[in-house]
Amino acid sequence: MKAVGIASVLALAAGMAQAEGSLALYNWGDYINPDVLTKFTEETGIAVTLDTYSSNEEMLAKIQAGATGYDIVFPSVHMNDIMIKLGLLEKTGINSHPDFKNINPAFLRAKEDPASEYCLPYAWGTVGIFYNEAVTGPITGWADFFAIPEKTGGKITLLDDMREVIAIGHIMNGTSVNSTDPAAVQAATDYVLAHKGAVSAFTYEVPPMLTSGDIAAGHFFVGGNVFFTETPNIKYVIPAEGGTMYQENICMLASAPNKENARKFMEFYLRPEIAALNVAQQFNGTPNTPANDLTPEAIKSNPNINVGADTMARLQIFEDIGAALKLYDRAWNTIRTAQ
Amino acid sequence: MANRRQSVALGILLAPVTLFLGVFFLLPLGIIALFSVLTPGLYGGVEWAFYHWNYGRIFGWADGIIEIYEPIYLQILLRSLSFAALTVILTLILCYPVAFWVSRLSERWRLVFMFLITLPFFSSLIVRLYAWLLILKPSGLLNAALLALGIVDVPLEILYTPTAVVLGMVYVMVPFMFLPLYSAVDNLDRSQIEASLDLGANRVQTFVKVVLPQTLPGIMGGAVIVFIPSVGNFVVPDVLGGAKGLMIGNLVEQQFLSSRNWPFGSALSMIIMAVVLTVLLISVTRARKAGGHA
Numbered sequence: 008m009k010a011v012g013i014a015s016v017l018a019l020a021a022g023m024a025q026a027e028g029s030l031a032l033y034n035w036g037d038y039i040n041p042d043v044l045t046k047f048t049e050e051t052g053i054a055v056t057l058d059t060y061s062s063n064e065e066m067l068a069k070i071q072a073g074a075t076g077y078d079i080v081f082p083s084v085h086m087n088d089i090m091i092k093l094g095l096l097e098k099t100g101i102n103s104h105p106d107f108k109n110i111n112p113a114f115l116r117a118k119e120d121p122a123s124e125y126c127l128p129y130a131w132g133t134v135g136i137f138y139n140e141a142v143t144g145p146i147t148g149w150a151d152f153f154a155i156p157e158k159t160g161g162k163i164t165l166l167d168d169m170r171e172v173i174a175i176g177h178i179m180n181g182t183s184v185n186s187t188d189p190a191a192v193q194a195a196t197d198y199v200l201a202h203k204g205a206v207s208a209f210t211y212e213v214p215p216m217l218t219s220g221d222i223a224a225g226h227f228f229v230g231g232n233v234f235f236t237e238t239p240n241i242k243y244v245i246p247a248e249g250g251t252m253y254q255e256n257i258c259m260l261a262s263a264p265n266k267e268n269a270r271k272f273m274e275f276y277l278r279p280e281i282a283a284l285n286v287a288q289q290f291n292g293t294p295n296t297p298a299n300d301l302t303p304e305a306i307k308s309n310p311n312i313n314v315g316a317d318t319m320a321r322l323q324i325f326e327d328i329g330a331a332l333k334l335y336d337r338a339w340n341t342i343r344t345a346q
Numbered sequence: 347m348a349n350r351r352q353s354v355a356l357g358i359l360l361a362p363v364t365l366f367l368g369v370f371f372l373l374p375l376g377i378i379a380l381f382s383v384l385t386p387g388l389y390g391g392v393e394w395a396f397y398h399w400n401y402g403r404i405f406g407w408a409d410g411i412i413e414i415y416e417p418i419y420l421q422i423l424l425r426s427l428s429f430a431a432l433t434v435i436l437t438l439i440l441c442y443p444v445a446f447w448v449s450r451l452s453e454r455w456r457l458v459f460m461f462l463i464t465l466p467f468f469s470s471l472i473v474r475l476y477a478w479l480l481i482l483k484p485s486g487l488l489n490a491a492l493l494a495l496g497i498v499d500v501p502l503e504i505l506y507t508p509t510a511v512v513l514g515m516v517y518v519m520v521p522f523m524f525l526p527l528y529s530a531v532d533n534l535d536r537s538q539i540e541a542s543l544d545l546g547a548n549r550v551q552t553f554v555k556v557v558l559p560q561t562l563p564g565i566m567g568g569a570v571i572v573f574i575p576s577v578g579n580f581v582v583p584d585v586l587g588g589a590k591g592l593m594i595g596n597l598v599e600q601q602f603l604s605s606r607n608w609p610f611g612s613a614l615s616m617i618i619m620a621v622v623l624t625v626l627l628i629s630v631t632r633a634r635k636a637g638g639h640a
Contacts, residue, residue, distance in 0.1 A: 336605040
């Protein structure tokens with residue numbers, strides 16, 4: 008499986024690129040600003056191809072099944088750990104680059120890679136609530152969110168994601184979103200079940216449904232802000248009771264055919280102006296400290312996007328829970344089947 | 347001698363087909379069967395140790411403990427079967443009269459109609475289902491029309507309900523029901539109908555004794571072709587059901603793409619296959635019996 012096919016090929020400097028070779032990225036959908044790739048190709052002459060996936064497991068299954076031809080993947084932190092354990096990643100020594108000082112050490116989260124010898128922290132974001140203030144009034148957290156249908160008649164949706172949905176129950180019960188205790192998982196499930204009557208659907212269609220007025224609020228990623236820059240009524244909030252966050256790292260595959268180019272890309276991404284260019288289109292956070300000063304004013308001044316330390320303290324990040332995933336699978340299907 | 351040479355020639359002729367089926371059908375099936383009794387690997391894949399609780403999990407003993415019985419996966423299986431059966435019934439009710447109507451059209455209009463029936467296959471299923479999403483949503487086409495006509499005062503709640511899932515499945519499956527039905531109706535021996543009416547049978551009797559038995563193979567064929575993909579469908583419940591009208595196909599997908607439990611997904615697939623085989627066997631023996639009477 009070569010990284011062509013469905014890839015959007017950004018062979019801008021095709022002639023020059025031939026001499027410099029190529030670089031194959033395998034990333035989440037809509038998770039990198041195309042301008043970053045264009046700029047990389049302009050500067051280095053390396054042609055970049057981009058394939059996308061929609062879950063860590065999908066990416067892992069493909070790489071495990073022997074997909075070759077990819078140089079760089081963007082796993083979430085817990086998947087980063089799994090991939091190192093499985094021997095799928097290559098040491099890059101990116102931490103010895105002089106620009107590595109730009110990276111805030113708080114983002115070196117991978118347990119298997121505490122010093123960033125393998126991967127470079129890429130981006131992070133929060134999962135919270137988008138709401139149409141004209142319909143719902145001010146919303147500060149989950150309690151307000153679940154009360155919307157009864158109070159206003161507006162509809163609400165949750166993400167179609169097992170861990171994210173059960174995490175809401177954990178947060179409201181004060182248990183860890185990574186709990187593997189059956190009783191805690193059951194209690195979290197019960198919380199969600201108690202509020203399921205208010206939930207219209209489990210879906211990722213939040214931005215279009217919110218824009219068309221078909222829902223009043225939805226559980227979604229901070230990146231959704233990109234759709235709501237011209238709609239002052241639609242706001243994003245990180246729930247007061249707590250929320251989840253995600254972080255992905257840039258990792259080089261052990262099977263990468265273009266290791267030298269992959270390293271060049273990681274070094275390129277260490278530059279603050281490049282990380283800031285990505286944030287300007289992605290609306291998420293960056294571990295690159297100086298980059299935060301270079302982002303557009305609207306992003307810099309929004310405390311729900313450019314998150315401060317106090318907000319950071321109420322965020323939890325998903326860890327790999329191993330075999331306990333079965334517990335969650337059953338809980339999740341119970342939630343979805345309950346009438 | 348001649349016979350033997352013929353059979354050798356036939357063997358050589360059929361070898362590529364047999365090989366193709368063996369490699370691309372039986373081998374994957376064998377892998378699924380094998381995986382369904384292995385231990386789930388921690389990070390996806392399997393560990394090479396026998397584990398029978400994958401099937402226990404389907405039937406309610408999810409954690410390999412007899413004391414805890416929670417048949418959630420069984421419920422989802424039963425729900426999928428009833429949705430699929432409902433789809434068969436609705437497509438049949440929809441297509442049966444239409445098949446008669448089309449068979450009476452002129453040659454030219456019949457061709458036009460056949461073209462229209464196959465038209466949806468020209469575009470992707472996902473795109474067509476998203477079109478339905480736009481039609482069914484509260485601010486969508488259907489509700490806008492109903493509101494404008496004054497038929498309803500508040501938008502109908504169809505999207506993200508089981509109704510939307512069944513509607514979507516019926517929409518997807520109509521051509522599969524129509525084509526075998528149409529061919530059965532088209533081959534109907536009309537002189538028998540005339541004879542039946544001439545000899546004093548009323549319309550109902552004629553339908554039950556003459557028309558229905560003759561079109562039964564078409565009904566059975568359509569029912570089987572609609573039922574089988576309906577049981578395993580996961581796209582329609584995902585898009586139109588808001589992931590609430592969960593079906594067994596969704597469950598299989600989930601085991602591979604998010605729960606990392608390949609053996610459980612394989613066991614679920616084996617159960618779907620067992621159900622489908624049972625349905626096929628029943629319909630084949632029925633068809634034989636019907637054939638014996640004729």
